Amino acid sequence: MKDVYLILKNLTRKPLRLFLTVFATFIAFMIFGTLTAFQQAFDAGVDLAADDRLVVVNKINFTQSLPIAYVNRVRAVEDVEAVTHLNWFGGYYQEPVDQFAMFAVDAENFLTVYDELLVSDSERAAWIANRQGLIAGKSIAERFGWQVGERIPVNSNIFSQRDGRTDWDFDVIAIYEGADPQTDTNSVYFHYEYFNETQSFGGDWIGFMGVRTSDPERNEAVIQAIDELFVNSPAETETVPEKAFNKAFIEQIGNLSLILTSVVLAAFFVILVIVGNSMILSIRERTSEIGVMKTLGFTSGRIFRMVLAESLLLAILGGVLGILASGAMVALVNQAPIQLPVLVLGGSVWSQALLFMIGLGLITGIVPATNALRLNIITALSRS
Amino acid sequence: MRGFFSQIATVVAMNIMSLPxxxxxxxxxxxxxxxVVAVLLAFLAMAKGFEETLAGTGTESVAIITRTGSQSELNSSMSRDTVNLVSTAPGIAQNAAGDPEYSAELYVIVDGIKRSTQGKANIPMRGISPQGFSLREQVTIVEGRMFEPGRNEIVAGQGVQREFDGFELGREIRFGKTAWEVVGIFSTGGSAFESELWADAPTVQSQFQRGSSFxxxxxxxxxxxxxxxIQQFIDNDPQLILDVETEADFFAGQGRALTGIAIFGWILSFVMGLGALAGALNTMYTSVASRIREIATLRAIGFSNSSAFVGTLVESLVLSVIGGIVGALAAWLFFDGFSxxxxxxxxxxxxxxxxxTPxxxxxGILLALTIGLIGGLFPAWRAARVPVVMAFQGGE
Structure with a gap:
């Protein structure tokens, strides 16, 4: 108990220095918390990808199309539970800069293959029944203020109708939510039939297919079976697990996790140096005191532990405040009207942060604690 | 007045020399x-490099015509008839034979393997004609030769060579059922065209089932x-649903895509800068504390308190400028020219x-100076108020 009192007294003896070191630690952990939340959001597409889902694309590149006749042939493959097909529409709402992900899909099967997009059974039936109906994700609907029941025009920056118009009218049938907080709800889906019959470029081709298999264990066999179907045809296919597809897609932007990790490391390194130096200095200033304590019978081990406890406390104080602040930052970013994945500051960030706090506390405390441990009473008292 | 400055010079010299x-x-x-400076400069250099690459891609002397609203070459499309029609527009230069100087092009995407991630990435393949070459400045074949019209041959940009696997000279590549050979490597002086593969336009049309469209x-x-x-010509013909822009404007717009990265870099380095500021304040307060008897003694022998103030401030600025230069040099060493x-x-x-860029x-140096200025100001204020009597006391 007496030790705790002494540790607290030592910690607060120079309030300004305490504030500055805690503040520096606070900044580092705030950066860590916020950037880790970003990284997890970018990785969500990979982490949340269904293990039993495959993507079938044109072997040349996923932007090249496939004949629609492929869909039924894939459907007949053993261990394929459900197949849907998707066409990128290049949709934008009112302003060309307001682009979003919009796909023409096979509505009957779409929600079976992508079952993490949640709509009620009645909404689902209503969508299938309405050829001009679309379902929009929660985020995108909020961004444009769309309401269920509204009729909205959406433009395409790729396609035009036969009369030359580039806008299509749609009924907003449902606003879907994600099964997970980080499920992407920035996309819009509508009927392939509506698209195929009205657009002007000659139809009956699809962008890519989503396939649900009966069991992730069977994926390899299904992948082989599908790709073999179309070998030597004008449009060969390449079938990949959704996880792999999403990973390659996000990596096209660049090595985001490398950038974010480097920044976090840089921030921690700076703080390590600042806090470590400050700890060494504050123990050195107390040299004669430690000499007195040793004279009074404090064992070296006890002093070692007290110094280490002080640096740990310092790191945890700044760290916890920093992560709390990053929680506020995350909430702020989620509110911002920009198209970003939903950020979540989860338990994994907290547990990682706690580990880092303990690590920081130990590393910054070990040198001064060892110095204090080794300190000889006579030199300590003569030095002042 | 001279005494004032010489006092300051003396104190500054004392502070700097006692730094060790x-x-x-x-x-x-x-x-x-x-x-902090290195982090800022890394992000800014990234955004700047991207912007400059695209800015260097477009020229004022070439117009680019796309389908209305398509915003990018990929999304645009037009028939042979449209191409023929719009090429007769006034305002388009003519060659010696009196024909309009234009190039109708295709833009398809194929897969390449990105070296940095070993993952698949979208590589643009452009169907182009000899006229297209003359419309681009500084195109040179640096290795191999040009593709021959009518053959499945590709020339690859130097950027593609640098960042992606699979397009080495002499390499055969399969796009679906068709095989292509890389017969040459071209350079366009660092512009975004170097990220492309070029092939004969009619061959691309037939091999990618594009009919006669461009x-x-x-x-x-x-x-x-x-x-x-050209704009007026398009406006007067209801058949032409097209946008026209100079190539410079077209690519300048695209170059702003990484502005967000620069903003992110500024926010990040501002926040990190606050951490560094805490470090600087800590250092300078400690410095003042350790020199307290020295400062008081100087005051006792007639030095002004402003000399103590300036001395501390200069010390802080010197430290931060050294930091700024070191950070900028590190950023330059590690990131300048990074592909x-x-x-x-x-x-x-x-x-x-x-x-x-300079x-x-x-x-970066301004950011460092700001940290040094604020980090030195408060400790300098404290230094200026050290009472003379401290000279005769224990100090710390």
């Missing part, structure tokens, strides 16, 4: 500032920068190199 005594604390401050038309302008006559690629407006990889360098 406070070596570790001073190094901590220098280091913190240098990391995606964009490039035309040399009679008067550089003036697309007005990277990212998804551009046409949904394809744009290869670019980081560029640490202007960005100055930004």
């Amino acid at each position: 005594r406070r070596l570790w604390m001073s190094l901590a401050a220098v280091f913190a500032v240098s990391v 995606q964009t038309v490039r035309a040399r302008l009679e008067q550089p920068g003036n697309v007005e006559p 990277a690629s990212t998804l551009g407006a046409s949904f394809t990889q744009v290869v670019f190199t980081f560029e640490l 202007e960005l360098f100055i930004n």
